[in-house]
Amino acid sequence: MKYKMIDHTADLGIEVFGSTLIDLFENAAWALSDLLTDDTGNPHPLPDTSITVSGQDWPDLMVNWLRELLYLFTGKDMIVKSAKIVSLSEYTLTANVKYEPFLSYRHIIKNDIKAATYHQIIVEQAGPEWKTRIIFDV
Amino acid sequence: MELRKIDDYRWEVVKTGQMRVPGIIYAGDSMIESIKQEEAVKQVANVATLPGIIRASLAMPDIHWGYGFPIGGVAAFDWETGIISPGGVGYDINCGVRLAGTSLTEKDVKKKLEDLVNSLYQNIPSGVGSTGNIKLAYSEEKKVLKEGSKWALRHGMAYESDIENTEDFGCMPNADPDAISDKALERGLKQLGTLGSGNHFLEIGLVEKIYDPEVARVFGLFEGQVTVMLHSGSRGLGYQVCDDFLAHMAKNIKKIGFEIPDRQLACAMIQSSDGMRYFNAMACAANYAWANRQILMHKAREVLMHVLKIGPRDLGMNLVYDVCHNIAKKETHVVDGEKRVLCVHRKGATRAFPPGHESVCEKYRAVGQPVLVPGDMGRASYVLVGTENAMKETFGSTCHGAGRVLSRTAALKKSKGRSIQRELEDKGIYVRWTGRSTLGEEMPEAYKNVSEVVNVVHGAGIARKVAKLKPMAVLKG
Numbered sequence: 118m119k120y121k122m123i124d125h126t127a128d129l130g131i132e133v134f135g136s137t138l139i140d141l142f143e144n145a146a147w148a149l150s151d152l153l154t155d156d157t158g159n160p161h162p163l164p165d166t167s168i169t170v171s172g173q174d175w176p177d178l179m180v181n182w183l184r185e186l187l188y189l190f191t192g193k194d195m196i197v198k199s200a201k202i203v204s205l206s207e208y209t210l211t212a213n214v215k216y217e218p219f220l221s222y223r224h225i226i227k228n229d230i231k232a233a234t235y236h237q238i239i240v241e242q243a244g245p246e247w248k249t250r251i252i253f254d255v
Numbered sequence: 256m257e258l259r260k261i262d263d264y265r266w267e268v269v270k271t272g273q274m275r276v277p278g279i280i281y282a283g284d285s286m287i288e289s290i291k292q293e294e295a296v297k298q299v300a301n302v303a304t305l306p307g308i309i310r311a312s313l314a315m316p317d318i319h320w321g322y323g324f325p326i327g328g329v330a331a332f333d334w335e336t337g338i339i340s341p342g343g344v345g346y347d348i349n350c351g352v353r354l355a356g357t358s359l360t361e362k363d364v365k366k367k368l369e370d371l372v373n374s375l376y377q378n379i380p381s382g383v384g385s386t387g388n389i390k391l392a393y394s395e396e397k398k399v400l401k402e403g404s405k406w407a408l409r410h411g412m413a414y415e416s417d418i419e420n421t422e423d424f425g426c427m428p429n430a431d432p433d434a435i436s437d438k439a440l441e442r443g444l445k446q447l448g449t450l451g452s453g454n455h456f457l458e459i460g461l462v463e464k465i466y467d468p469e470v471a472r473v474f475g476l477f478e479g480q481v482t483v484m485l486h487s488g489s490r491g492l493g494y495q496v497c498d499d500f501l502a503h504m505a506k507n508i509k510k511i512g513f514e515i516p517d518r519q520l521a522c523a524m525i526q527s528s529d530g531m532r533y534f535n536a537m538a539c540a541a542n543y544a545w546a547n548r549q550i551l552m553h554k555a556r557e558v559l560m561h562v563l564k565i566g567p568r569d570l571g572m573n574l575v576y577d578v579c580h581n582i583a584k585k586e587t588h589v590v591d592g593e594k595r596v597l598c599v600h601r602k603g604a605t606r607a608f609p610p611g612h613e614s615v616c617e618k619y620r621a622v623g624q625p626v627l628v629p630g631d632m633g634r635a636s637y638v639l640v641g642t643e644n645a646m647k648e649t650f651g652s653t654c655h656g657a658g659r660v661l662s663r664t665a666a667l668k669k670s671k672g673r674s675i676q677r678e679l680e681d682k683g684i685y686v687r688w689t690g691r692s693t694l695g696e697e698m699p700e701a702y703k704n705v706s707e708v709v710n711v712v713h714g715a716g717i718a719r720k721v722a723k724l725k726p727m728a729v730l731k732g
Contacts, residue, residue, distance in 0.1 A: 124664075128662060128663045128664070129663070129664070173505070177505065177506075180502075181502060184502065188438060188495075191384065191495075192438050192441050192442050192491070192495070193441075194384070226383050226384075226690075229383040229452045229453065229690060231346060232346055232494060232497075232498055234519060235322075235505065235517070235519045235521075236517075236519055238518070254322065255453070255663060
């Protein structure tokens with residue numbers, strides 16, 4: 118299980134899990150894509166785009182990372198297909214992101230996510246794994 | 256968090272800890288229990304900790320939890336020594352409502368309601384990321400950001416009276432397009448003249464009841480009149496402006512030299528380059544929203560004329576007023592007997608200026624500013640008027656709507672297995688929508704009863720009832 122919806126008075130909240138921090142940031146990206154759209158088409162090769170994001174601490178980096186990915190959809194009409202973290206340090210990450218243009222006959226919008234917020238944001242180590250809680254504005 | 260009852264309409268959040276002032280929540284006995292269960296009371300207290308806050312951290316009866324500031328929150332900060340916060344305005348900068356009256360009565364539209372709502376659905380772009388038929392070049396977009404509603408007037412999509420009857424005449428003059436990011440500009444290129452999604456709507460309604468005939472006459476409202484109300488904002492551009500400044504101010508918050516209790520409260524001193532840059536960027540988004548609502552209203556005018564096969568004279572669709580309910584404004588208020596310049600944040604709250612105020616357009620100055628309070632799509636909406644008491648107590652502010660009681664997820668659960676469309680049609684309300692879960696999320700029970708909200712502000716004297724409207728046909732995003 119990479120992520121789960123949480124029962125929160127907020128509009129749309131999730132908890133994401135990862136065995137390492139890199140895993141956590143990758144899974145959070147995957148969760149965002151999964152929440153945004155369904156893809157009814159077949160996979161096909163896409164080029165990598167390098168994205169670098171930084172923050173004040175892990176929670177800030179998480180929000181900034183999701184902000185950047187969400188902007189690809191809200192600002193560029195792009196659907197993120199994969200995000201691979203190539204480097205992660207305190208508190209900067211660089212990732213190779215594959216995305217493709219949004220096509221209304223191929224992609225189905227599942228949730229109208231408008232922003233990744235700081236509301237009750239958590240990035241923490243929970244036992245052997247890492248966990249983050251993110252509330253999206255929808 | 257200790258809540259102390261002041262009277263039938265007011266509750267005090269007692270000042271404790273880091274709070275610089277107390278909180279005051281306007282609510283009736285029946286509402287306060289559900290308010291207490293939310294995080295919103297804590298958020299009222301959090302706002303009270305911010306530097307430069309004047310008198311109290313206020314919340315209207317449609318209060319519910321928001322990001323940082325609660326929705327329904329009003330907070331005024333000293334212009335020289337206070338802060339400005341994107342979270343005190345909200346993501347959808349200048350989200351607002353406009354109401355137009357017409358010369359029509361129910362019999363003129365009754366048999367055409369379904370055609371009307373279908374035609375509105377076809378002609379008004381709505382839903383997630385909807386784009387309009389207005390495609391702007393960057394240079395033209397910057398003119399929209401500077402001019403607001405007047406841009407629409409210049410392009411034949413407004414009457415002079417539309418501008419006159421819009422809060423601030425549809426333009427904040429401090430707008431500076433250089434203050435906003437390329438991302439925000441990019442998002443604004445294709446979305447002008449689109450409704451958006453979620454709780455945004457366009458509604459054909461009917462004036463069901465007049466409470467104050469004298470004021471209603473001045474507002475151009477009469478019983479049985481067909482009206483058009485719409486609720487929309489600054490679309491992706493406003494979101495981007497908010498998010499950009501939230502990220503930037505969260506990063507620089509240490510410069511202010513005090514701890515914020517919640518990152519969504521990120522802010523800057525008004526008298527700082529970040530503070531001023533946000534104020535000028537916010538004004539761009541506000542102007543975009545005004546142009547947007549003006550264009551949407553123009554499209555609605557065209558649809559009504561086309562479907563009803565009548566001309567503009569017979570339609571007589573004139574703007575009653577346009578209010579913004581997510582905004583920060585530079586205003587002068589009397590505090591402890593002294594005139595002071597303040598930055599009034601209204602997040603899910605409406606300006607409600609009294610008779611005689613110079614910011615109220617000439618046409619309405621004798622009676623006060625119209626206040627538009629939409630309810631849910633199954634019950635009612637209200638037109639109120641601003642009061643002197645609002646000036647004294649709430650920096651000239653009042654409620655903005657019904658306020659949610661169910662989260663979107665909870666509403667979806669509750670609507671499962673039901674046809675909300677049929678339930679509404681049984682009540683004579685035709686509805687069309689775009690988003691696949693919109694109707695469930697936006698069902699009437701997801702909201703407080705707007706009548707209860709309005710009764711509190713009326714009872715507390717921070718606005719007065721003028722008219723009640725009922726919905727007949729609703730287009731949702």
